[in-house]
Amino acid sequence: MNTSRRDKINTRYAFHDINAKVTHIFSEKSRADINLYSGNDLLKVNNKAYSYSSELSNIDKFNLQWGNFTASVNWKYIFSHKLFANFTGVYTHNRSKFDYLSEERLGYIEGLDGAIIKIQNNHSTINDFGYRMEFDYRPNTWNHIRFGSNYMRHIFMPQNFYSKYDNTANNEQTDRIKSQYKSNKFTLYAEDDISLGSRLKLNGGIHYTMFGIAGTKYHSIEPRAAMNIKLCDNVSFKVSYTEMSQFMHQLSATYLNLPTDYWVPSTEKITPMRSRQYSAGIYSRLPYNIRLSIEGFYKTMNNLIEYNGDNQLNPSADNWEENVRTGRGKAYGAEADISYSNGKTSVDASYTLSWSKRFFPDFHQSWYPDKFDNRHKFSINLSHKFSDRIDAYASWNFHSGNRMTIPTQKVEAPVIPPVTENQDPNEGMMVYEAPNNISLPAYHRLDLGINFRKTTKRGFERIWNVSLYNAYCRMNPLYATVTQKEDGSFVGKAYGVFPIIPSFSYTLKF
Numbered sequence: 001m002n003t004s005r006r007d008k009i010n011t012r013y014a015f016h017d018i019n020a021k022v023t024h025i026f027s028e029k030s031r032a033d034i035n036l037y038s039g040n041d042l043l044k045v046n047n048k049a050y051s052y053s054s055e056l057s058n059i060d061k062f063n064l065q066w067g068n069f070t071a072s073v074n075w076k077y078i079f080s081h082k083l084f085a086n087f088t089g090v091y092t093h094n095r096s097k098f099d100y101l102s103e104e105r106l107g108y109i110e111g112l113d114g115a116i117i118k119i120q121n122n123h124s125t126i127n128d129f130g131y132r133m134e135f136d137y138r139p140n141t142w143n144h145i146r147f148g149s150n151y152m153r154h155i156f157m158p159q160n161f162y163s164k165y166d167n168t169a170n171n172e173q174t175d176r177i178k179s180q181y182k183s184n185k186f187t188l189y190a191e192d193d194i195s196l197g198s199r200l201k202l203n204g205g206i207h208y209t210m211f212g213i214a215g216t217k218y219h220s221i222e223p224r225a226a227m228n229i230k231l232c233d234n235v236s237f238k239v240s241y242t243e244m245s246q247f248m249h250q251l252s253a254t255y256l257n258l259p260t261d262y263w264v265p266s267t268e269k270i271t272p273m274r275s276r277q278y279s280a281g282i283y284s285r286l287p288y289n290i291r292l293s294i295e296g297f298y299k300t301m302n303n304l305i306e307y308n309g310d311n312q313l314n315p316s317a318d319n320w321e322e323n324v325r326t327g328r329g330k331a332y333g334a335e336a337d338i339s340y341s342n343g344k345t346s347v348d349a350s351y352t353l354s355w356s357k358r359f360f361p362d363f364h365q366s367w368y369p370d371k372f373d374n375r376h377k378f379s380i381n382l383s384h385k386f387s388d389r390i391d392a393y394a395s396w397n398f399h400s401g402n403r404m405t406i407p408t409q410k411v412e413a414p415v416i417p418p419v420t421e422n423q424d425p426n427e428g429m430m431v432y433e434a435p436n437n438i439s440l441p442a443y444h445r446l447d448l449g450i451n452f453r454k455t456t457k458r459g460f461e462r463i464w465n466v467s468l469y470n471a472y473c474r475m476n477p478l479y480a481t482v483t484q485k486e487d488g489s490f491v492g493k494a495y496g497v498f499p500i501i502p503s504f505s506y507t508l509k510f
Contacts (some may be wrong), residue, residue: 005009013439015041017505026175027076040067041259043497059103066096066259082139088132096259098122119164124262127155130185147190156181158251158262159317177318182212183265185247191224199230203211203240211247216268220245238295238373239278246273247283251307262317269321293337301329306360327360329370344385352377358435368435374399392450403441406482406490440480441494446471463507 191205215406281295475496
């Protein structure tokens with residue numbers, strides 16, 4: 001039979017970002033504003049394959065959408081020249097949607113006539129609503145106190161899954177999974193900036209958080225402290241210590257960083273993550289309007305989780321607590337930043353050298369690199385104001401590739417009965433040296449943009465923006481495949497998806 005085929009692949013990517021803000025000034029002491037934001041990304045891939053010799057065809061449709069909507073109402077009030085307050089009510093809706101359709105038409109090959117259809121729909125959402133109260137108090141010239149309270153109601157739906165499989169024998173199979181979690185998070189905080197003379201500044205603060213879900217409550221006290229010493233007129237030294245807790249966990253089943261990952265809350269079985277970070281740095285002002293800073297950091301993390309999703313893009317989030325491992329993490333490195341500005345032209349460049357490692361004793365007996373262990377990161381941003389009406393910018397970003405796991409060898413292994421129907425008795429065993437043992441190719445891209453500004457007859461500011469994402473069309477790797485060569489060695493191939501993308505936006509300030 002002639003198996004020659006012709007394939008047709010159509011890929012579409014689109015996105016939008018919409019911001020709106022309305023401000024009303026009641027008086028010199030009171031003003032309010034309403035903020036709205038909507039953002040959405042869309043990726044569609046249609047793959048059609050046809051056989052030249054028959055009516056056999058395969059159709060695969062992949063639809064991925066993700067985005068969020070945010071609405072907030074703010075009221076700012078000045079009680080006195082010493083006390084200022086900001087009250088905010090907020091609602092956010094975060095969503096991701098993954099739909100997949102596979103249709104295999106069998107034509108008239110070997111007497112078969114019909115189709116095998118597979119449909120999968122997977123939706124994930126997070127709805128948050130709550131308030132923020134922020135107070136800014138300056139009792140004297142050497143004290144600056146900030147304190148407040150936050151509350152957030154979280155409604156997690158990590159997975160609303162539906163699948164249908166229908167073959168030529170009309171054996172239809174359907175599957176549904178739906179999970180939901182509701183939680184409450186309440187926070188109190190206070191911090192004080194203290195100036196002791198002209199050369200020494202101290203900052204001390206504390207955050208208290210109560211997180212409740214399904215009858216379980218967690219209490220977290222998070223101290224923060226920092227000290228800034230002015231060594232001379234243009235050089236200062238800063239050290240800081242911070243503790244933080246995170247009550248949301250990301251369930252990632254693959255090495256890919258896609259919005260198909262699930263976000264779930266801490267539960268009775270899965271405790272919150274906890275981190276401690278130490279940092280120190282030198283900050284200086286050099287001649288010719290140049291600023292230079294060098295900072296080092298060391299961070300430890302406890303109660304991290306790794307999800308065993310069998311490397312599927314959309315594994316089941318049902319009973320996810322039984323499919324996670326608990327471990328520790330650490331990250332350390334240094335960052336250098338240099339910037340220049342003369343009023344019209346601004347340049348900022350930064351370089352980071354860092355390590356990020358994980359230790360999960362139930363999975364691997366020693367420390368191994370995290371999948372986002374990007375050794376080198378470099379960015380440079382340039383902006384120039386040609387006139388009051390035209391300004392342009394350019395941004396170049398580079399980082400070492402994310403990491404993934406590939407086998408290092410294949411060895412012959414005895415088959416232990418019983419042998420399954422589809423198992424090859426002579427099949428060998430893949431040997432993995434360590435998790436995340438290779439790096440994908442480096443990621444880099446150039447973004448360009450220009451703004452055209454104009455003041456309308458009514459005094460409104462109108463801004464048109466034209467930009468290019470990934471201006472030189474670098475096909476940065478999104479995923480990779482691994483195959484074994486005839487000599488037994490393994491080779492990987494990376495695939496990119498997003499090419500150069502033009503966009504435009506319109507802003508009206510009134």
